[in-house]
Amino acid sequence: MDYQKVGISALSTYVPPYRVDLEKWSDWTHQSWDKIKQVIGTGFRMLGPNQTIYTMAANAVLDLILSNKIKPSEIGFLALGTESSTDNSAGSIIIKGMIDKELRNRSMQPISKNCEVPEFKQACLSGIYAVKNAVRFIKTDAPSLKAIVVCSDIALYQLG
Incomplete structure (x- = not known):
């Protein structure tokens, strides 16, 4: 059986x-x-x-792309794991839009229009679900592309 290795290449x-x-x-x-x-x-x-949460996630992903010289056209999957989503109609596509805008400002190509941009919402486990789906994407849909998972949350607690 031919196994394709999938792993974490970089962190930001x-x-x-x-x-x-x-x-x-x-x-x-x-x-x-x-x-x-x-x-x-x-x-x-x-x-x-x-x-x-969206601006924090976009900053982390932009740093990941720039620091590791990732070609935005090679990104086929950009997932957000969170329990703090504030826009239930748009979700993580907001992050892609912010990143694309900044890439264009730097005279770089944006992330592919075909990039899948799911959002996973689940207390504590959303990031793990996003990673599992990124692995699934690479293994079954697009072994030649890259998948990025970003996790972003805001914890608010009552005083006392």
């Missing part, structure tokens, strides 16, 4: 620019620093005023 990340120092936050809110540090950690990132 994007984190929002603003960071909350939880030790200072604990003092300000009169919360136990020891408990906060043990349960949550030392800090977390916050989105800027014009950022969404």
